[in-house]
Amino acid sequence: MPHRLALSAVLASLLVASPVARAHEWYPLxxxxxxxxxxxxxxxRYDDGSYLxxxxxxxxxxxxxxxxxxxxxxxxxxxxxxxxxxxxxMLMCAFRGPGV
Numbered sequence: 166m167p168h169r170l171a172l173s174a175v176l177a178s179l180l181v182a183s184p185v186a187r188a189h190e191w192y193p194l195x196x197x198x199x200x201x202x203x204x205x206x207x208x209x210r211y212d213d214g215s216y217l218x219x220x221x222x223x224x225x226x227x228x229x230x231x232x233x234x235x236x237x238x239x240x241x242x243x244x245x246x247x248x249x250x251x252x253x254x255m256l257m258c259a260f261r262g263p264g265v
Contacts (some may be wrong), residue, residue, distance in 0.1 A: 196258035
């Protein structure tokens with residue numbers, strides 16, 4: 166019995182120490198399918214208030230009328246972008262800080 170408890174403790178510590186878990190721990194489940202979310206690699210803001218955001222090699226345009234921004238814990242732009250089966254990409258969620 167003590168061996169099972171020790172093994173459980175070791176396995177639990179490995180899961181907690183996983184860099185993937187830490188990297189995605191604050192993204193909501195409805196946004197992230199595993200590797201869909203991440204910090205923006207590039208953010209271009211256009212004069213009309215829209216944004217062109219690239220992350221993980223995928224780009225999306227976030228229109229100026231987009232009202233579903235979520236707060237970003239680190240104040241940076243993060244996006245969750247899904248690669249569509251038939252090509253293209255779809256914005257699932259967008260996060261930004263107060264000054265972005």
